[in-house]
Amino acid sequence: MTAAALADETAAPVLSPMLQRLAAERATGALMRDRGTLYLADGKVVHAESPATPGIDVLLTRGGALRREGWWDAVAEAGAGQRVGRHLVDSGRVPGGALELCHLGALYDAAFFALAPTRTPARFRYGVAHWIGPVRPVPVDAVQRETLRRRELLDRIWPDAAVDTAPLTRTGRPSDAPVPVGRGRVLERVDGVRT
Template sequence: MLQRLAAERATGALIRDRGTLYLADGQVVHAESPATPGIDVLLTTGGALHRDGWWDAVARAGAGQRVGRYLVDSGWIPGGALELCHLGALYDAAFFALAPARTPARFRYGVSHWIGPVRPVPVDAVHRETLRRRELLDRIWPKAVTDSAPLVRAAHPVDAPVPPRQRRVLDLVDGARTASDIAQELGRSAFHVLVDLRRLAAAGLVDALRETPGATASTSGRITIPEVTADPDVALLRRLRDALEAL
């Protein structure tokens, strides 16, 4: 469907289960997903833009769908910095929006986003980058359960050094937060958080919180609290990895 919309140079919003892609003349101009921090979070948390500047732009240029242009013209942020952050937010949200879905996609012609024109991206480029990211995650750790489930620290973590960036992610693993929650908390790309979490899972430091197979509702109507079950494949894969590295 996305390829067809690109071929007909369509303008509008492609709405899917996990996000929305905005097209103009057949190119992707913005993307949003509830799984990722918005461009406002990425800009302000990273220090590229003061929060006052963001809200000033929204108030003055949001109705005219020129927020991006206003940020640059008013001196709140350099054009290059806005483009880089916008591309990061676009690819981040597109990765989730283009994930396999249970319901058909819908396209609303003529819809545009209030951020306005920043830097259009060809559909083929978005498609290639989405596939590259999926392949990268699978190479790191082939189990996607850590991408969406609440996360816990391993019951018996290995004694291995953790890089500072991964440590900041690990510090927020508390049995309730998901990868998306952690990305919002840190104001970082959700995909990059997935990369860190899969590396932590491959190292045996985190696991997904899952219900035990026999967990059911009790006779009182209350749901039994799910227990953490260790993945039996983790230790085996670590031993295989260590053996291969020793060859």
């Protein structure tokens, strides 16, 4: 076997040929797909968002690293300059490590959905930048590897994809333990129709 053939066998599968091409050309802009958007700068993923995942604002504010008002103040003060992340750290509102952890969590979670298989073509808008600004650029290969790792993990846990979209129904069995208030509100909405 040739070295090129061996390299092809060991290379990670490509989830998005377009994303690979954009990384190779060191593109900057927004890759828009059915279930999310990946923002690139110089061919690296600098941010991702999906309606299926909480954003960095939710991770920072619900996790207690930042007050909600502090988030909106930072957006108002630094959003137009696409420097919200840097502003949060420089102003002392958020430690750099907390910002980076929340940013990477939001990025990988959103990328998981944005890179899901689809029949709709992706679109790329060159030059578009996200208002959060640079936090920690991630190579496209790392984003794809993490997405595949998560898919494989979920397939091992529960290989039936219908569980992701099937309407929820109650079991009728009583709970063994008290249900926290937030979870109780979610359970009250289970009606056999909602997914």
